[in-house]
Amino acid sequence: MRRTTAVLTGAALTALAFPLLVAAPPANALTADPVAALKGRFKAGHGVRIVERAKLVGDGGNPRTVYGRVKGVLEFGPSGVVASDLTSSFELPAEEGTPSEPFAPSRTVTVKGVSYTQGGVYAGSLPEGKKWLRSRDDVLSTTNPAQRLFNPLEPATLRAALAHAGPGRPGGTLDGTRTVVRSGSFTLGELYRISPSARAVLGAKPSAKSAPLKVSWRLYLGADQLPRRAVSSYVQSVRGLTSVDVTYLNDTQYGGWGLRSTLKAPPAAEVADFDELRIGDADPGNVSLNNLFTG
Structure with missing residues (x-):
């Protein structure tokens, strides 16, 4: 009886000790819902910083590259981003010389659906004493067509992306947290249908020719399941109109x-x-980034 008791006691001790030898999964493991984590951050008076790098590469007889950079703050409300303060700048091909006024750095503050832009396109046309130009349709600041086509801060976009994503793999440390990177793709038509950001960047529904274009993306999620980095790219051919294929790259x-x-x-x-x-x-305002590739 003593031997049996000793054996049982040893087994019990082993059972009690085993959890101490195995690392418990983090509270926000991969099984957690990133969409729920994102929505949990939609609180008035709080936000997130972004640094966005966008690049257009014209792959033709005269290759040209245009770089765009956006940095600033996005502010949340109960349903998502409700305000922003973003500074934009461009780096044009060397042969274009110093950026003209439309591509000069600009700052845009958007509050309650109204945008206020300082610098950029119309800086030299403001009346004396005025520093900002007001707009309700966000057409006053020059934007890079590669900006935020894939936006993981939209719950519907994030949900659709993760539903068809490949398995996660280590993505390194970003913003002080270890990340897991997921990847996948949309067609341009799917992204236009799902994402308000995509509709804003594209401006119009993709044509029958461009709707099937594949938009590849990678998303880095922190231990708290919140996005830390999103990378997307796609290639659009305008051959026939010009001799150029344009690659759109975004890293936010x-x-x-x-x-x-x-x-x-x-x-x-x-x-x-x-x-x-x-x-x-x-x-x-009639100056277009596309002119740099078709001129």
Whole structure:
């Protein structure tokens, strides 16, 4: 009886000790829901920092590359991003020389659906004493077509991406947390249907020719299941119109989740509306990034 008791006691001790020898899974393991984690951060007065690098590569007889950079803060409300303060800049091909006014650095603050832009396209046309141009359709700042086509801060986009993603693998450390990287692809048509960001960047529904284009993406999720980096790319051929294939590349990093943010519109005395601009015969807003590849 003593021997049996000793054996049982040893087995019990082994059972008790075993959990101490095996690392317990983190509270937010891969089985956790990244969409729920994202929605949990949609709180008024809080936000996230972004640093975005976008690149357009024209692969033709005269290859050209245009770099775009955006950095700043996105502020959340109960349903997602409701405000932002973003600074944009461009680096044009060397042969283009110094960037013209439309491609000059600009800062855009968007609050309650209204954007206020400083610098950039119409900086030289503002009335005296005015520093910001107000817009309700976000057309006043020059944007890179590769910007945020794949946006993991949209719950529907994130859910659709992860539903068809490949298995996770280590993605290194970003924003102080170890990440797991998932990857997959959409067609341009699918992304346009799912994502408000894609619709804003593309401007119009993809044609029957471009809708099947594959948009590849990689998403890096932290231990808390929040996005830390998103990379996307696709190639669009405009051969026949020109001799160029254009590759769109975007790399956006997210950090400082939960930071305090209370963005406000600029002082009213410093704001001008479009009908107050002093615009000559040449409208700088007509300058397009695509002209750099088709000229």
